[in-house]
Amino acid sequence: MKQDNILTVEHLEMQFGGIKALNDVNFEIKRGSISALIGPNGAGKTTVFNCLTGFYKATGGAITLFANGKQTRVGKVLGEPFQSSDYVNPAAFASRLRYKMFGGSHLVNRSGLARTFQNIRLFKEMSVVENLLVAQHMQVNRNLLAGIFNTPGYRKAESRALERAFYWLEVMDLVDHANKLAGSMSYGQQRRLEIARSMCTNPELICLDEPAAGLNPAETHALSSMIRVLQKEHNATVLLIEHDMGMVMDISEHIVVLDHGEVIARGGPDDIKSNPKVIAAYLGAEDDEEVTL
Amino acid sequence: MSSSINIKKSVIDTLLAGLLSLIVFGPVIGILLDGYDFTTRPSLLLTMVAIVMVGRFAISLFVQSEKGQMMLYKHQNNDDGVIVLPPGHKSKMVYIVPIAIIIGLVAPFVATKYILTVLILGLIYVLLGLGLNIVVGLAGLLDLGFVGFYAIGAYGLSLGYQYLGFGFWSMLPLAAIMAAVAGAILGFPVLRMHGDYLAIVTLGFGEIIRLILTNWTSFTGGPNGVYAPLPTLFGLEFERRAKQGGTPFHEFFNLPYDSGLKYVFIYLSLFMVVCAVLYIKHRLVKMPIGRAWEALREDEIACRSLGLNHVLIKLSAFMMGASTGGLAGVFFATYQGFVNPTSFTFFESALILAIVVLGGLGSTVGVVIAAFVLTVTPEMLREVADFRVLIFGLLMVVMMIWRPRGLVRITRTGFAVRKGVA
Ligand SMILES: Nc1ncnc2c1ncn2[C@@H]1O[C@H](COP(=O)(O)OP(=O)(O)O)[C@@H](O)[C@H]1O
Ligand SMILES: [Mg+2]
Numbered sequence: 001m002k003q004d005n006i007l008t009v010e011h012l013e014m015q016f017g018g019i020k021a022l023n024d025v026n027f028e029i030k031r032g033s034i035s036a037l038i039g040p041n042g043a044g045k046t047t048v049f050n051c052l053t054g055f056y057k058a059t060g061g062a063i064t065l066f067a068n069g070k071q072t073r074v075g076k077v078l079g080e081p082f083q084s085s086d087y088v089n090p091a092a093f094a095s096r097l098r099y100k101m102f103g104g105s106h107l108v109n110r111s112g113l114a115r116t117f118q119n120i121r122l123f124k125e126m127s128v129v130e131n132l133l134v135a136q137h138m139q140v141n142r143n144l145l146a147g148i149f150n151t152p153g154y155r156k157a158e159s160r161a162l163e164r165a166f167y168w169l170e171v172m173d174l175v176d177h178a179n180k181l182a183g184s185m186s187y188g189q190q191r192r193l194e195i196a197r198s199m200c201t202n203p204e205l206i207c208l209d210e211p212a213a214g215l216n217p218a219e220t221h222a223l224s225s226m227i228r229v230l231q232k233e234h235n236a237t238v239l240l241i242e243h244d245m246g247m248v249m250d251i252s253e254h255i256v257v258l259d260h261g262e263v264i265a266r267g268g269p270d271d272i273k274s275n276p277k278v279i280a281a282y283l284g285a286e287d288d289e290e291v292t293l
Numbered sequence: 294m295s296s297s298i299n300i301k302k303s304v305i306d307t308l309l310a311g312l313l314s315l316i317v318f319g320p321v322i323g324i325l326l327d328g329y330d331f332t333t334r335p336s337l338l339l340t341m342v343a344i345v346m347v348g349r350f351a352i353s354l355f356v357q358s359e360k361g362q363m364m365l366y367k368h369q370n371n372d373d374g375v376i377v378l379p380p381g382h383k384s385k386m387v388y389i390v391p392i393a394i395i396i397g398l399v400a401p402f403v404a405t406k407y408i409l410t411v412l413i414l415g416l417i418y419v420l421l422g423l424g425l426n427i428v429v430g431l432a433g434l435l436d437l438g439f440v441g442f443y444a445i446g447a448y449g450l451s452l453g454y455q456y457l458g459f460g461f462w463s464m465l466p467l468a469a470i471m472a473a474v475a476g477a478i479l480g481f482p483v484l485r486m487h488g489d490y491l492a493i494v495t496l497g498f499g500e501i502i503r504l505i506l507t508n509w510t511s512f513t514g515g516p517n518g519v520y521a522p523l524p525t526l527f528g529l530e531f532e533r534r535a536k537q538g539g540t541p542f543h544e545f546f547n548l549p550y551d552s553g554l555k556y557v558f559i560y561l562s563l564f565m566v567v568c569a570v571l572y573i574k575h576r577l578v579k580m581p582i583g584r585a586w587e588a589l590r591e592d593e594i595a596c597r598s599l600g601l602n603h604v605l606i607k608l609s610a611f612m613m614g615a616s617t618g619g620l621a622g623v624f625f626a627t628y629q630g631f632v633n634p635t636s637f638t639f640f641e642s643a644l645i646l647a648i649v650v651l652g653g654l655g656s657t658v659g660v661v662i663a664a665f666v667l668t669v670t671p672e673m674l675r676e677v678a679d680f681r682v683l684i685f686g687l688l689m690v691v692m693m694i695w696r697p698r699g700l701v702r703i704t705r706t707g708f709a710v711r712k713g714v715a
Contacts, residue, residue: 053598102602109600117598123591126584127377129708133581134588135599140581147580148573166711179377179707201600 006031006066006205006237007052007113013060014047014261021047022261025061029205029254034231034238036248038272039258040282045241046118048258049207053115054078054105067112067204077107110138114203116194118210118241124183128174128193131182132165135200168196172226188219192226199230206230208240212247220244224251249273257281303353310349314342321683380707386658394568401560406553409560413628415668416563417621422648422660423574424617429646430655431583432610433590434484435492438499439645441479442472442615444506444637446622451519451632452512461524465566465623472619473612480611484604499642506634518633521626523555524562531555556628563624570617574657577613579706586610587655647685651692653699662700 007029014022021044029035037045050056052063054074063074079100086093099107123131133140141147141157169175172192177185182193191211198206208227212220224247230236242248248255249269257265257272259281265272272278315338323338324331355361401409421443428436449468453459459467483494506513513519523531530541531554541550577583585606589596593603626632648667652659671681692700 055594055597102604104602104604105597106600106602109598115598117595121592121595121598123588123595125375125591125703126587127705127707130584130587130705134584134596134601137581137585138600142581144580144582147582148576150576162708163711163714165708167714170712170714175710175712178710179380181375181377181705197599 004031005029007239008064008066009048009052009061010064011061012048012051012058012063014044014051014056015059020261022051022058025258025261025263027256027263027266029237029239031066031204032231032235032237033253034227034240034251035254035256036252037239037241037256037258038243038245038248043258044261045258046209047261049115049209049241052108052207053113054108065108065111065113065205068110070111072108072111074108077103077111078105079103109201109203112202112204113207114198114201114205115207116191116198116209116211118213120187120190120194122182122190122194122197124181126182127178128169128180128182128185129162129165129178131193131197132168132200133161135197136161136164138201164200168199171199171229172196173222188215191215192223195226195230199234199236203236205237205239208238208242210241210243212242212244220247223247227251298354298357303350303357306353307346307350311342311346314345318342375703375705377705378707380709382707397564397568398561401557406556409553409556410628411669411672413556413560413563413624415665416560416567417625417628418645418648418664418668419567419661420563420570420617420621420624421645422652422664423570423657424614424621425645426614426649426652426655426657426660427574427577427586427610427617428614429649430653430660431578431586431590432607433586434607434610435489436495436611436614437492437639437642437646438495438497438502439614439618440637440639440642441495441499441502442476442618443622443625443641443645444502444634445472445475445615446619447521447626447632447636448506448513448519448622449619450623450626451521454522455519461522461623461627465620468623469616469619472622473616476612476615477608480608481604484607484611496639496642499637499639503634503637506637514633516633516635518631520631521629523627523630524558526558531558559624559628566620566624570620571657571661578655578657582606582609647689651689651700653701653703656699656701656703659699659701 005028009025009027012022012025013020025044025048037048039045047056051058052074054077057078058075065072065074077099080096082093082096086096123134126134140161141154143154146154166175166178169178172195174189174193174196177189182190185193191214195206195208195211211227212223215223227238227240228251231238240248240252249272252269255265255267255269255272256263257275257278264277264281265275267275318338318341322341323334325334356365400412404412421439424442425436425439428434428439446468449471450461450464453464453467479495479498483491486494507516509515525531529545532541534541578587585596585601586609588601589603589606589610596603596606625636629636644667648660648663651667652661652663667685671685
C-alpha cells in the first residue's frame, strides 16, 4: 500500500462556538514533498495544524494519514462518540471504547506525524539533550526494573538514544549547546532544537508552524537548507506555515493558501505568485493593482 | 541607588508593622480565655508589639543603608535557578552517602529511646516527602490529599492484621500496592484535569478517606482506632509477651526485656526501606519515566505532540507517589502501635507539601533535609508548643523570600558530547 499522498484533508471544518475558523478545507500533501500553508494572520493556519495533529477535534470532515505503513484516520484515534451500529458489533465497540479511554493526540504522533509550535514549546528547565531524549520515549527501554537495576540491555538502549540525540544536534548545528538549559538558548537555536526534537520521534510527515519567525536573514537561509536536508536525507515530508514569502517560494513545491478559514488557492509557487485572489487576500488590494509577493 | 536614609518611610513601615502585629497577636496573646470568662493581658501584648516594631524599624534602616542595598541587590540577582552539571561531574554525594549510611546504622545503638522515636518520625516524613515529591516536584501535579494514601498504608497494616491475620512484613508490600491501586482509581478520572481542579479533587479525596475511617465504626473502629502489630524478626517478637504467635525476642536470647528494643528494630527496618526508596528515586529521575514526568511538568502539550500518553504518565507518577505514601503509613502505624483518624487530617497533607516545597521541588537531598528540619524542630520547640504553627508559618514565609526555589539547588546531569555521529 504505497499511497502517493501522505496526507489527505477532506471537507475539514472547525467551529469554535459561533466562530467558524475553518470551512470546507481540502488539500493533499504528496509524499516526499515540501509544501507550504500560507495566508494572512488569523486565516486559520495554526488551527489546521491543531486539527491535523489532534489537538483540536475537528467538527467536520476527515483527515487521513498514510504513514508508518498504515492508514490512520485522525478523528478515530482521538475517540469518537459511539454509533448505534457499535452496539451490535462488539469489535467496533471495543475499538471505539479503547480510543475513548486511551486515545488522544499522542497516537497521531505515533502514526508518523510530528509538529513544532508557533510559540516555541520546549522543556525549558531541562537540558538540550534531555529534550531530545524525552522525544525518544517510545523507542527506549521503558522497563522499570531494567532501569532501576541498570541492566546491560537498558544501558545499550540509553546509549543508542544518546547517539540519536547527538546525531540530530549535529544536523541542526547545536552540538556546542548540548548541555545547556533549553530555555537559555537564543531564539533561533530554540527553533532548531524544536525541529530536532520532533525529528527524534521518527516522523514521516513533519509540520512546522512558522519556523522562520523571529530569525534573521542568515538564520532563515540556514533553516531553508536544513529543511531541504530533512526532505532529501531523512525521507521526511515537510508541511510548513510561513510568512517569509522569499523562503516559501524558494523551497516549497506546493502551496495552499488559506483566508478566513477557506482555501482560496492551491498550486505551485508560480501559480500562487500570480493568482489575483491571493494577492488581494494578502494585501487587501484591488484585483488589478500591481503587487509582488 | 540612593544611600540617603529616609526616616519618614521607616517610621511609616514601623507603624504599619505595629498595627498588623496588634491585629495578629491581639486575640492570640492579649486575651486569655478562662472558662466562660476571659482576662486581658495588655502588658504581654504590648511587649510583643514593641518587639515587632523595633525589629521592623531596624530592618527598615538597614535596608536603606549602603550595605543593606547591596545585599538586596545581590539577592535579586542571585541566579539560583536550575543548572546543568558538566559531563562527568563527580558529585560530593560519593563521600556523603556512605558516611550518612554508617551514621544512620550506628545511631540507634547510641541514641536514647526518645531521640530514636524522633528519628523514626523524621524518616517516616522523608518517605512521605519523597512520595509527594514525585507527584508535585517531578510531575507537577498539585496533590493536596496525599495523606489519604498515608492513611491507606497505616490502616492497611492494622486492618490486615485484625481481619486477615497478616503481619508487618506481608502488609508492607501489600499496603504499597493498595495505595498505588487507590491512586490509580482516583487518578484515572481526575488526571485529565489541570492545576486547581486537580488540587481540589485530591483535597476531597483525602477528606473522604478520613471521614470513612471515622464513620465506618464497625470496620475501622472509628475514632477509637485500631491496634497495629510490630514487625517481627524471623518470627521473633519485640513485645513483652508474644501476640502474633511467635516467641519474644528477649526470651529467645535470654535477655532482660527492654522496651526500647522494638524502636531499634523499627528504626533499622525503616532505614533500610528509606535507603531503598532513595536509590529507586535516584534511578527513576534518570530513567525514561522520570524524564517524561519532568517533561510533563514543563509542557504537557509538547509531550503529547511527541507521542507521550500524558494520562498514563501522570498516572504512573501518582501511583509511585501513592505507594511510597503507603509504605510510610505502615511504618507510622507500627511505630504508634495503633492508628486512629486524627493522624490523617489536612494539616498533615499541608506539612508534607511544605517539606517538598521547602526542600526544592524535585530535589531528593532537599526533601531529606526538609523532612528532618520540619519534624525535629517542633520536637525541640516543645516549650513553645502553642506557637508551633506560627513559627512554622514564619519559616515558610522567610524561605519563600530567601530561597523561593527551595533549600537545595536543582541540578541536571550533563552528557558527554559525542561528535561525528552524523
Ligand atoms: N481555541 C480557540 N478558541 C476560539 N477561537 C479560536 C481558537 N483557536 C483559534 N481560534 C480562532 O481561529 C481563527 C484562526 O486562528 P489561527 O489558526 O491561529 O490563525 P493563523 O492563521 O494566524 O495561525 C482566529 O480567528 C482565532 O480567533
Ligand atoms: Mg498561527
